[in-house]
Each structure stands twice: as structure tokens, then as C-alpha cells.
Amino acid sequence: MDFRLSEREDLLRKMTREFAEKEITPKIEAMEETGEFPVDLLKPMARLGITGVIAPPEYGGVGLGYLARTIVLEELGRVSAAIAMAMQVHHMAIAALKDFGTEEQKKKYISPLAEGDTMGCVAVTEPSGGSDVLGMQSTAELQGDKWILNGRKCFITNSHTSNYWIVIARTGEGPKGLSAFIVDKIAPGAKTGRVEHKMGLKGSNTGELVLDNCEVPKGNILSQEGGGLSVALKTVSESGRTGMAAVALGILQSCYEEAGKFASERVLYGKPIAALQAISFYMAEIYTELDICRLLCYRASWMKDQNMRFDAESAMAKSYTCDAAARCAKKAIEIHGAYGILKEYKVQRLLRDAMVTISAGGTGEIGKVVLGRAALAPFQKK
């Protein structure tokens, strides 16, 4: 086995890190204060290739794979998990279009997303729940040459900053009764609802989408009628989970760096506190969690790049990394002592951000349902 990254991946990391430190860091204070996504970062991110990293070159993208995307999101997340979150969902919209769109849909919608003209979102969750996909109540009815959509989507990342929404709605009964649609924000009856104020990931926009007799052209169905469940499951499992895991991995890396720096600089009893065994054990735990998570995240993305089935691996990477990020952020705060809860110190933000990643993109428990099934599969009697 070769665990080394290639020169290309090292350069991607270096370039993204430089961008994040120089261009995103100055925005964080305002993001924390207002909760708003800095839209003016979109074009610079597009110039680098962040917005279109997995979009095919023929539609204005870079055409790189999921391992590359994971590294990019990890580096964004190290500086700002909120920006990484916004980008990971943006990539989900691109992935749904890439995997299920017609040639015409790809041309029309992927290019502006890859080139940073606007953002994209994927809207599955409803007030009745997100993980219970089949319980969704939004409907779509074909009337003449238009689909009429009605319903309400909530907890949608990029809801108010996206022009293009990938919306799942009910067109019939049961698992085959869901369909996916590309909704243009300017479509009649397409509205944005409330904006949520989250404890963390401030600066990544989250809110409601309202479909009030929303008119969608017949040709804007993604995949075929009844194909909505596949669109939702594939997009959430492949792009969503690996993306969320990468965001949390960035948080973990930052926990490690912040805790390590503080422990080496803070002097107590005449020595840096890093010399205390209790602190060094905390550091050892963070260090190990970081490595476990990095290996899980990279493996899941690598499997996607090899066209292997990886639903269990992506669920494992997502649920473990998001949990580990919160655990390690708590440890990093404890290493900081009372400083850890001050707003001037980054570690408090890391814990708030990590907590938001746990339920986003499928809760940890849903991840375990997938994993429990995978773990027991070899023992099931036929």
C-alpha cells in the first residue's frame, strides 16, 4: 500500500491553504457576527478552482476527483468550516447534475456553478425530518408542460445564496414516488423562507425554501420520474457524507494545531504545559484521532475515485470524523483552560462548528444504521 499523496495533491493542499489563510481569514470576524456567507469570495474561489473542483472541464470545471475535493475541503475547513460547508453542499449540487443530468442540463447549470456565478444547493430535508426521506410531504404534479411543486424545505445549506436548487418532491407513492427537480430561484412560486441562526458554522447560510405552486419546466426533472430517491441517496451518500467528513477533518486539523501551539507557549510551573503528562496525553489523543479520521476520509474518497461501492466507508468517515472533531475540540478547549472559552481564541469556534457537522448530512445515528447493516451483512442467513 502507498499512503503518500502525489505531488499534485500536495500542491492542491498548499494552494488551497495559502488561499484560505490569505483570503478567508479576514472575512471570519464578519461571518461570525452576521452569519452571512461572503458572496464576494465566490469568484476568487472559482478562479482557484474550488467551486468547480469536481465539475468536468467541458462544463467549466477542473475535473478532479473526490480525494482532491476532500483535500481542498479539509484545507478550507482548517481555516473556516463554514466556507468549507458552503462549498461541500455546492459540490453536491454539481455532483447531482453531473451524475443524473442530461447533456442540456449539464451545460446550462454546471457551468455557472463551476465558474462561481452563483451557488447550488440540494433540498431534501423537510420540517417532518431529513433522514426519513420517504416521509417527505412536498409534492410535484405535472400540469401540461410544467411541474407544479408545493411544500417547504428546511435546514437547507446555501438556501438564500443559491440560484439553482436540486429539490426532491413526491410525484407518487412509495420509494418510486419521489422525483428530483432543478428549480431556478426565479421560477414563479419559488421563495426563500426564514434564515436560521446556528450556534456554529456561522457564515454558511442555512434556511428554508418555500415552494408555493412553484412552476418548473417539464424538462427540469433530474433523472426520470420516480428517480428522486436514487438522486437523493447517491448525492447524500457520496458527495454529502465525504464532504461533511472533510469539513470536520479540517476542524480536527485546526484543533490539533491550536492545542499544540497553546500547549507549547503557555508556561505554568516554569515550563510549557506541553511538558505536563496530562496535556501530552490529550495531545496524543487528538493526534491519533486526526490520523484515524484522515485515513477514513481519504479512503472513502479514494474508493469513489476508483468507482468502488463505498456507502459504508463514507458513512463511517462521516459519523466518526464529525464526532471526533467535537471530542477533540472539547479537549483543545480544556488544554486552553479558561482562555478556551474566550471569543478571541479559535478553539471555542471549533467546538461550535463541530457540533453542527454531527447532524448535518445525515446524523451520526443514521450513519450507524448504515454501518450496522454493513457490519452484520456477512452473518445474515439467506
Added chain:
Amino acid sequence: MDRVIVCVKPVPDPQAWDRLRLDPVTKTLIREGIPSVINPLDRHALEAALEIKDAHAAEVVILAMAPAAAQPVLREALSLGADRAVLLSDRAFAGSDTLATSRILAAAIRRLQPFDLICCGNFTLDGSTAQVPSQIAEILGIPNIMHVSQMTLEGDKRLLVTQKIEQGYVRLEAEPPLLLSFTKEANKPRLGSFLEILAAEKRELALWTNADLNLEEALIGLKGSPTQMADLLVRQKKRQGLRLEGSPAEMAQQLADKIHRLGLI
């Protein structure tokens, strides 16, 4: 302008400087485990070259003298938009001081002729002598301008250059061939792009040894270096307590006098 050569030096990443140690015997930096980056001012030199490329389609060639392990740093320079790179790497070059280094770089530049412009950073972060650019120009017999804080190209051949001096700025006009060394005020280096990373994988990164330059061994490496390092000491940072006594006004006066004596203001 047809060809611009940019001299680049891989230096220890400033973010890892707190991990840098000196070898007490050889008096050199222990670089193991410390990542290398393009010397920050060289990024400004590269940016100046790339701006000429953007406007006039000039070829931008990266030139560096470093161990072969520095190849990723050159690949990074290529991914920022340079067209090709030459890495000068040979055991015979090891231990070169600024004069020997300048001889080696100048010999490589001769091989890369014809050129219009050589762009350098004003100094490197690790050596900080700022001697190499002028020495290269001297060896090649071309003019050089240091401390360039602004450069514009008028037409194809006329350069308007602002040079920073102690008392202010000097505006100069120059024509190629010449060498310019840039300060950080000169421009804002670009960040590159993922597409350029992919494109750079196909760009040439040549490895040249002394067999390509044919320099006399007495002129290069440790043997060709007149600079002899006598000693190198690490500055010790120590805290010292000072107890002031008297009324608040007197203590304030004593403190002000002390600060003044130390030359801090």
C-alpha cells in the same frame, strides 16, 4: 520581450521557523523535516515576469540552484504559470557562497540565452545577503536595478522602474537586457489555480549538473567560495526584571529614561 528568467530559491517555510535549528559543528541550518517554499520575494519576481507574459506572451523560465529534493518547489513555480524550469543540482555546487552561487546561476543563464530580463527577489529569507542578484548582473555584464517597488513595460522594450531608496523613490527607464530585483511592494503575487497545477505537470523541469555548465571546480562549491564562516551564534532571549522605586511620577520618568537609553524610541 521574448524570454524572462526568474531566479528562485527554495527556503525553509517561515511558518516552521520555530522548529529551525543550527548544526553546532557545520554552522548550517538543519533543514530536515522543514518544508521548503519559494522564497517570498521571489514570488514577487515571478509575478512581475508573469505579468509580462500575460501582456506580451513572453516565455517565463524558472532557474534555481538547490538539491534535487527541491523539485516540488519548482513544480509549484510552474503551477503558478511559468513555462519551464531548470534545477541546478550537483554535489560540486554544495557549500557555495554568494559569489560561487552567482557564477553558477550566471553560467546557467548564459546557456538559456537569449533573454530579455532576469527577475530576482531582493533578498532571500534564509541568507539575507542580497548579494546574488547584483553579482549575477556583474558577471553577465548587464545593468541591474535593486529594490524595485514598481515596474511597467511600455511597448515591447521600454521598462519604467521605480526604485526604493532610503530617502524616497527614484524613477528609472531601462531597456533589456537587464536584471531587476523586487521588493514586496512591487505587486501582489497570484495564487495560481488547480487548472494550472494540472497544466504544469506537462511542463519541462530540467535537471542540470556541472556537466551542463562546465565550470571549473575551483570557482564553485566550497572551494570556489572566498567567504569563510568564522562562527555562528544563536541569540539568547532573556527576560530581566527591573524594580523601580519612588513616586509614580518618578517611576514613570525612570521608565521613560530607560526606554530612551535602550534606543527603543
